[in-house]
Amino acid sequence: MSEAGIPLGSETRLFTGLTNTGWLSGVLIDTGPDASVYGDVPITDVLITHGHADHFSSAADLRRSGARIVAPREEAALVENPEVNIRGMFSWARPSDEMVTKMFRGEGCFVDSFSDEWRGHGVEVVPLPGHTLGHCGYLTDDGVLFSGDALYVRAVWERHPLPYAIDPGLVRASLGVIDGLDFEWLVPGHGTAPLSRADVGGHVEHHIARMDDVSAFLLALLAEPCTTEQAIAAVSRHVGLSENAAQYWLAVTTVKGYLSDLLRQGLITFSVRHHAGYWGAV
Ligand SMILES: [Zn+2]
Numbered sequence: 001m002s003e004a005g006i007p008l009g010s011e012t013r014l015f016t017g018l019t020n021t022g023w024l025s026g027v028l029i030d031t032g033p034d035a036s037v038y039g040d041v042p043i044t045d046v047l048i049t050h051g052h053a054d055h056f057s058s059a060a061d062l063r064r065s066g067a068r069i070v071a072p073r074e075e076a077a078l079v080e081n082p083e084v085n086i087r088g089m090f091s092w093a094r095p096s097d098e099m100v101t102k103m104f105r106g107e108g109c110f111v112d113s114f115s116d117e118w119r120g121h122g123v124e125v126v127p128l129p130g131h132t133l134g135h136c137g138y139l140t141d142d143g144v145l146f147s148g149d150a151l152y153v154r155a156v157w158e159r160h161p162l163p164y165a166i167d168p169g170l171v172r173a174s175l176g177v178i179d180g181l182d183f184e185w186l187v188p189g190h191g192t193a194p195l196s197r198a199d200v201g202g203h204v205e206h207h208i209a210r211m212d213d214v215s216a217f218l219l220a221l222l223a224e225p226c227t228t229e230q231a232i233a234a235v236s237r238h239v240g241l242s243e244n245a246a247q248y249w250l251a252v253t254t255v256k257g258y259l260s261d262l263l264r265q266g267l268i269t270f271s272v273r274h275h276a277g278y279w280g281a282v
Helices: 059-064 073-080 083-089 168-180 197-221 228-239 245-264
Strands: 006-008 012-015 021-024 027-029 045-047 068-071 123-127 136-140 144-148 185-188 268-273 276-281
Touching: 021 136, 021 144, 045 059, 059 068, 068 073, 073 083, 083 245, 123 168, 168 197, 168 245, 185 197, 197 228, 197 245, 228 245, 228 276, 245 268
Parallel strands: 027 045, 045 068, 144 185
Antiparallel strands: 006 012, 012 021, 021 027, 123 136, 136 144, 268 276
């Protein structure tokens, strides 16, 4: 076997990159853009955390080389056809190219089976929804949790001050699941160093505090009713989001996620006036 990758736990290996990748006894967890970095480690199966193209960039390549692709059931359509994500982002209309983040662009890949059917090979599936509908983490028998995009570590917040979330309530619940799990190391989808178990609580707390700050900011803002567009702009300015079309369209989904979360908690209301949607604090 090649010595490629960084040893973590007793058996697991870690390949760091744009998207971090794990490997344990023939099973690859997420993929970066270049399959050649995995050297000659045998790859029989590829487990995908979720349907964003930056997490399955070389899955199609690996499948052509004989690997089986496994993805969460709710994410499979996105892995097979990245256009689904792109259209969903733009309310199913066809967006122009500059509106689409590169994390949604990539080569689709047939999914051979679903994560909930996965058994064995020393890897357990841990559902961690919220970033996307069916997002899953994968926990190896030797204690390494690959958490995909469920947890944004402190170092990543500077570049991504408004992490994409379709359901902030589910993100919070999944962060609680992570904090309650038994493991030795956590490898986030992005960011370089793996976290030791003792360090994870602080990163979880930080992630939840940043989310609470967005919710509190929105509640205060909506003392005076705002349109969806005004709420998106105010939150983007508040967190210091960079200003470009791709970031804007990601923020549209995430801020709508927060608004809907507050609405379901009964803290704000939604109404339509003069054909514009308004959100206001109760
Ligand atoms: Zn993602």
